[in-house]
Amino acid sequence: VDAVIDPPTGTNENVIGYAYAGKFRERAAYRYTVETAVYLADGQRGRGIGRILYQELIKELKSRSINRAIGVISLPNPASIKLHESLGFSKVGVLSAAGRKFDRWIDVGLWEIDLS
Numbered sequence: 001v002d003a004v005i006d007p008p009t010g011t012n013e014n015v016i017g018y019a020y021a022g023k024f025r026e027r028a029a030y031r032y033t034v035e036t037a038v039y040l041a042d043g044q045r046g047r048g049i050g051r052i053l054y055q056e057l058i059k060e061l062k063s064r065s066i067n068r069a070i071g072v073i074s075l076p077n078p079a080s081i082k083l084h085e086s087l088g089f090s091k092v093g094v095l096s097a098a099g100r101k102f103d104r105w106i107d108v109g110l111w112e113i114d115l116s
Contacts, residue, residue: 014041015041016040016041016044016049017038017039017040017041017044017049017050017053018038018039018053019036019037019038019039019050019053019054019056019057020036020037020057021034021035021036021037021057021061021066021069022034022035023035024068024070032065032066032067032068033066033067033068033069033070034061034066034068034069034070035069035070035071035072036054036057036061036069036070036071037071037072038050038053038054038057038083045079046079050083051083051086051087054083054087055087058087058113058115061115062115066115067114067115067116068112068113068114068115068116069089069112069113069115070110070111070112071084071089071110071111071112071113072108072109072110073108073109073110073111074099074101074106074107074108074109075094075106075107075108075109077109081109081111084111084113085111087113088113089111089112089113090111090112090113091109091110091111092110092111092112093109093110094107094108094109094110095107095108095109095110
């Protein structure tokens with residue numbers, strides 16, 4: 001499942017943002033749970049684009065009878081936390097040093113939303 005916003009026609013820019021959902025886990029027991037992500041190009045944050053993308057993605061997931069969506073957030077990331085919580089996601093845990101970015105270990109937060 002993907003939701004993408006392309007730039008206005010006639011501009012020289014590439015895609016300015018996208019959202020997607022993928023399998024949360026491989027086992028069949030988790031087939032109604034997805035992991036979600038939203039990415040925005042540099043300079044596109046704070047304009048409501050991430051919210052629009054996420055809202056469209058959530059609508060699509062509901063139409064496919066997905067039960068839960070899990071947002072995985074590199075910490076610290078107050079803007080992403082604010083976005084997720086404003087859309088109805090709730091914090092359910094933190095995995096210590098579970099990710100690696102910019103040559104260092106980072107904590108990863110898990111937020112979930114009930115889509116049923």
